[in-house]
Amino acid sequence: MKLYENGAYLLNGTEVVYAGQEHAGMPSKDEAKKNTIAYGILESHNTSGNMDKLQIKFDKLTSHDITFVGIIQTARASGLEKFPIPYVLTNCHNSLCAVGGTINEDDHMFGLTCAKKYGGVYVPPHQAVIHQFAREMLAGGGKMILGSDSHTRYGALGTMAVGEGGPELVKQLLNKTYDIDMPEVVGLYLTGEPIKGVGPQDVALAIIGAVFENGFVKNRVMEFVGPGVKNLSADFRIGVDVMTTETTCLSSIWSTDEKIEEFYEIHGRKEEYRCLNPGACAYYDRFIEIDLSEIRPMIAMPFHPSNVYTIDELNANLMDILDDCEKRANISFDGKVKLDLKSKVRNGRLYVDQGIIAGCAGGGYENICDAADILRGASIGADEFTLSVYPASTPIYMQLVKNGTVATLMETGAIVKTAFCGPCFGAGDTPANNAFSIRHSTRNFPNREGSKVQNGQVASVALMDARSIAATAANKGYLTSACAMDVDFTKPKYFFDQNIYANRVFDSHGVADPSVEIQFGPNIKDWPAMCALPDDLVLKVVSEIHDPVTTTDELIPSGETSSFRSNPLGLAEFALSRKDPEYVGRAKEVQKVQKQIESGISPLSADDAQAAAVVAAIRKAYPDKNFDGDCKTTLGFGSTIFAVKPGDGSAREQAASCQKVLGGWANIANEYATKRYRSNLINWGMLPFLIEEGELPFKNLDYIYIPGVRAAVAAGATEFQAYKVDGEQLIPFTLRMAELTEDEKDIILKGCLINYYRG
Template sequence: TLLGSDSHTPAAGAMGMLAIGSGGLDIAMAMAGEPYHVAMPEVWGVELTGELPDWCSAKDVILEMLRRHDVDGGVGRVIEYHGPGLETLTAMDRHVIANMGTELGATSTVFPADDAVKRFLAQQGREDEFRKLHAADDAEYHVTETIALDEIEPLIAEPSSPGNVVPVTEVAGDDLYQAYIGSSANPGLRDFAVPAMMVEGERVPPAVSFDVNPTSRQMLQNLTEMGHLGDLYASGARVHQAGCNGCIGMGQAPATGRNSLRTVPRNFPGRTGTREDSVFLCSPETATASALSGEITDPRTLEDTHDMTYPEWSEPEAVIVDEAALSPPPDEPGGDLEKGPNVKSLPDFERVPDSLAGPVLMKVGDDISTDEIMPAGSDVLPYRSNIPKISEWVFDQVEQGFHERAEEQGAPWLVVGGSNYGQGSSREHAALAPYHLGMRAALAVSYARIHWQNLVNFGIVPLEFTDRDDYDAIEQGDDLELPAVREELQNGSEVTVRNATRDATFTAEHTLSPRQVEVVLQGGMIEDYKY
């Protein structure tokens, strides 16, 4: 098993482990010896058959899942892939699929630890660590599904949601400003080598920015050793420092309103660092074909337009392994904690009072992401350790200057959201920063798992509408009252809500466990741990 404070931690499910992403505080508490709690998910069995056709790759498989089920289809589930089609997918192909199970809302994604995993470990010089692990032959699943890999076609997610998936043919010919390969969603050697072989001897049109974000220093070394990095440079590609970079708005920001094709996992509004961006999600093949053509392109058409055959790629038996930046743990733990001038203490957390009353300072629709609640990007990320400063960007993607209204209002105030509120990144600042500004409760049709837990961890009461009509009846600015919130949280699952502005009363509910009720009433996990 693996716990990680990145929402894409489940990518490690490609190696046969149950890997779960969560907020940083959950992980810190687990490292301190506290148990990690998660609601028991259903298991969704997806059988893979056949083999992917030329010009399609693993990204098209997970895009097919998103096309079928959208961004909330995996909520409350672990996805387990099985079937004969697995034999055609490498460990890093599986990584691509497991990584973006997060975009389906899944708790995790699991593949068997089989010969593909053994080959990957051998490639990295770690074959002795391999342990075979797979589901029982008679395993039963709560939900079942089949994907015929040989029927997959090149797919693309249109702006601005990973769930807006259509065949590339539907948008082929559209204008292109940028094509971008790399990120946690396509980090494998083949995800750079295949594009490099596609552009060998070709030049990308000067009007297109062809950006390459290598996965790691090790990736750069191997691409250099194999000659692929030189081919990318010769094509006109811009090769950047290894890291998340443009995926999270740290560079490579596209022009306003211009189309950017990216192999990243998310295309939420403004995530690139450009407020009015237009980002499509696709495979490395589609991104590279589009870069070469100067417009969104079905990669299969390169056979006619560029007399190109699909590159033949096979994983090398061994690769350069770079451990130069890996430092061993110190012999003696501890030491003084030194804080720079931009490292501030956490806000004080208050116990939930007997009653709560405040205005709906923000009402948002369905599928609002943590990128919209608390953006990342080059302007914001330098202040991750400074909650008062980073709070200036709360809901900035929705309403510029929102924090000024929040500061003027003061605590307490509430947020009303639609379904799947808080999808996306595990960014706990999307709870911490609103709390600092005075948010004390949320009312949503439903929540994304990690953000829901982060709200609890930082003392914000997460309630759910029992009737969508109650959500529709509330307007931003309405004054809401929770007259007996503390008592009702302790004694049941229903909480009374009064809309004082409209003289209406309705019942909301919560799905908190008794432990979580205790945590949120205490003012969050830190306060609960203290006392």
Template sequence: MSIKLTQSGVYYKNGAFVPEQDGPAAGLPAPQAAKSGTMAYGILKAHNTYDNMADLKIKFDAMASHDITYVGIIQTARASGLTEFPLPYVLTNCHNSLCAVGGTINEDDHVFGLSAAKKYGGEFVPAHQAVIHSYMRERYAAPGRMVLGSDSHTRYGAYGCMAIGEGGPELARQLLSKTYDIAYPRVIAIHLTGAPRPGVGPQDVALALIGATFQIGAVKNSVMEFFGPGVESLSMDYRSGIDVMTTETACLSSIWSTDGIVKEHLDVLGRGDQFRAQAPADGAYYDGLIEVDLSAVEPMIALPFHPSNAFTIRDFKANMADMLRQVEEDAVRQLELKNGAPSLTGKIVNGQFHTDQGVIAGCSGGTYQNLVRAAEILKGQPIGSDAFWLSCYPGSMPINLELTKNGYIASLMAAGASIRSCFCGPCFGAGDVPANGAFSIRHSTRNFPNREGSKPSDGQVSYVALMDARSIAATALNGGVLTAATELPDVPVDAAREPYHYDDSAYRARVYFGVGKPRPDAELVFGPNIADWPEQVALPENLLLTACAAIYDAVTTTDELIPSGETSSYRSNPLRLSEFALSRKDPQYVPRAKAVLALERKRRENPADPEVQEALLGHDGASTGLGSFIMALKPGDGSAREQAASCQRVLGGCANLAAEYATKRYRSNVVNWGMLPFIAEDVAAWNIQSGDRLWIPGVRKALDSMSEIVEAVLIQDGQARPVKLRLPSMTREERDIVLAGCLINYYAK
């Protein structure tokens, strides 16, 4: 077994682990004192502006956003008084790089971003230069630092840098010199031993970790702290490939010990002076332990529709018919297909599974070492002229330059692979979308439903599985027949010290380096699609809410709340984007929410309007607001983008009701956009359906008084019954934000 979990506290002492209950006998201090020995504690303490480590108020060293988030962030901060960027802020253009949908609006966003970098003093990376996380690793990640990004895969732990992905409002707070407020997180030790076998890559290790942790919430909202003798066997690319995928465990962040390999890599990047050694102290206390034997990890595949749906390729091949039928059933259920799912079992021919497409891309796949291994496996041999095709996306121009200079790009091209620009598209459905019924294997970060371009409502469904670049190349070598790299007779080895030369001439030629040099007289350039956030009203005394969607899936991703892909082109226009909310999950959500919003607007103008009075069910129209809510058992897994919440708010949403929230970042987005993050652990038994009502008298008073329990009445089929809604761990500031109506209103006050 490659992974062993201990879900109780442990001490790290003399290179071994001591159970918490045995600590006193070993002469170890209480956990509260010993937790200061973790790497995470030291970094968090150095960035905490508050004198209490239980409740952190963090200021970051740098921030990063890409082109489907930075417009909204800057607009939010601008509406709240932004005059200049108070910390280094990098604006990359790696998502809507193709400018392929919506006329001029994508490039209009890029022009706005450059004008904002000039006006406020930022760093602007033009399209096709770098994937956001590749750029930040190369230019900003260093031991002891903290970076905040408006992308969920903001992870630079392999560099000893604690990075966190959050929704846009949290970045706006930093731009306004506010703090990132969070209770001190759990810290989980990830102890690595052994060394990977040839043919086993970082994605294999990552998928094994995700499969072992996500479903049981083993590291949810925690910091994963990597160390142990196995670290020294891994190159920087290999470490980063594991690290970036920690997002899919639902953890808060990650951090790794640092060593000579990190120092040498920073030297290559021209930043060797930023190195510092980093390791846990002897006797450090952890809230849990995950032991990973790297030598026992096998090539993995994460089947649709989540990275945690992970199996060894060996097990998949032994049971592929049953597993593929399960994927078809999952597709019918999750995508609500009325005519069944396209067949996958039909791709089994003579006992072999035939895939249709391979992609090696992005912050996880497009590293130098991954693409070198792929080129070495293919050796220029043709991938064939049948249905299977392969595309490769280097993560940055320096990576692309080095691959080109060393002949690896030519080798991949000679094999028939398509070489693409430095672009995140395949990861979120805006590049290399498979055909209907096709099965794509990808070294990228996610394989959520809809994310690869499916439009179930239009009869379009494709499947994405996650694999490592090495096994994707092995599959390509066999014309698309699924093959683990370890099945090949001669597999190249991943050296811990992969030779690499860093040439940043492309950046020096094209990047706008304006950090610390604001130009207040510079004008922002607004394209016709860039719109201000619509005004939101403060929380009324009472609320009467209508359920406009009820989702009973075990987990609801942000991609289901607001689809990715071509909809990303409209992310600078809140009203237009809101038209896509839940469009591939519940197409009637938007018209239902709009109908409630129309009544609320009528109520504000004339509470005595007969139609309003009927909707109010006899309650006072002067003090009772009408709004909508979404019920989902566990919403918010996946992307950090704020639009998953802001679209609900723009459509009149006042609350979410859940059994739990999948991630801290989604709950933060809900709060920052002025919505109540209600919890009811038994909500599944309430059987809420669209059209049900929630009457919440005195909601403003309850919120203001710091109450965690809010009394309400659930109205279903004409019958009313009392229910209890919970607001656990909601801080004073979070309550004030919701009371004000949203973060912008809160700062305006």
């Protein structure tokens, strides 16, 4: 795999000309950029008239049951009357209905009644995971889809899809736009053909390993082109595409051909197919060459999809790599628990406790059929090792039953379950303490598999392709590359039965029924009132995180905590609970001062003596500041966290909203891992501050004073004078902020997106 930072031209889809080697008569880079597939789709969805500053209107929206309640509640509070475009509500995350009594099913009924009232589509639990339903029923050539799940990626089908936090969907529901600068486009030029035993997860992990740490595709669009594309089946392309999220790219798109046309035809939607290819001379801002024949079965070791090795490399350097993983875990868990992977080595081989093939990445038809071929006639054994398989949709499950694949798997001792995303985010198949799981799913972040450090638990996940998971299962849990297996893949044809959805999925066909009463469960709560940004701001640092990357799962844990997603204050109790258990209490203490200010009590008279002393120090330096009388709009008190690079992973807005409802006013970071997390902060009225790398001018529990912050935001400032309050001294330093759009300024000034739409 070769990365070219300076970009390249692609002529007629086959000839690569690198920057600096242009032929005479070739168009300029700016002109040739317009010939990428991505440019054409973005141009057709842009409403601004300016391709440098995009204002995108999407064709369709999709959400699952961790996010749709909050999205609809926010939209309702902002004046929603009808879903203006198709909006699909799936129920594939909190499907077990086992945690918190009735609250999961209450949310499902909320979704069904909202689909009826506002004119949407409702997919009941266990019918399909969100992205498989979108592939089968929503995707279309040249279309754009926005989803409130980070793995919203349908580029292999010719659909540019973006995963964002819920507030961005709220904007679309209120007929507003998705505003971004024109992203750069990275060309991924595929040649060759995967060798036998290599699957889509192997290709995806190889790409992630090459581009994540260096940010090569961060916030850019990945465009897959080249002669190697035609050597991949539709399912294979889909399996690579969904994992592009883990590169931190903005979106993805692929050239399409007769295999994608066949996919649409199989699903009864042939009219949605479009042949998409770059123009005769297309320019890509960056370029990657990938020879598919060189890729070997991969494994992403704990605790990130980019921590990749070939399986052969791992087996050859087993103890060294396991030791490195243990050291990383000790840093990530601050020494609170001990991960022991080396004990998994038996007679020189790595023994695995659990295998999972599931979700939007692993649950595809071809993955499961190939896994069954490898396992045919084998036994997974009667020891610790278990194998669970989750088809991504009921239509896939039905075809697997009809062609005998389910029987083949079950005969080995594997369990075949319904469509469910639970294993991917810690709501199902949580391993035993210190167990090691291999999974064809999307992520392997710390504790994402469901273990709880605060309870002394630790488990770990490695990501692998379904084929190598099956090979490992055939060897009763001993790690094995699929390339080591002698197997003939049968590749049974897929037949899609649309009657399953026709008989069970509620589809309003865009017709709203205002007479329908929304069904609210007792756990569904409105958002608490949030005040506007004050003139000046005092921030107390209540958590300081120096991990290289902080995931949204660490900011607000997934798993059973997500059952409380419809109760903003209830869910906030879990914020940073697995990373910094003291965060919630500290944030609440600061919030008490803000609530006193809002009730008319001067901060100089606050119950918090430390806060009162901070205000006294500020007054000494700024004697003209009047904090004695009504200071509701002049001074705010709130919390902030520092993290080196927060926001990798899930698009869940709760990573920001939980901080906000606990009184958070800002984040401070060296950089933000994803555009979507920064957008979530802004949409919840939180300031996305930046600070230069190096020794911090403050530490945990310090107070920071930012005078004139409201005026600075309104003026579009990118630098903010700040002070560390040290006794009676104010020690200056500088905070920065990337440029905000006019709407983003207004959202922050008004305190949050809900206030912005209320006017």
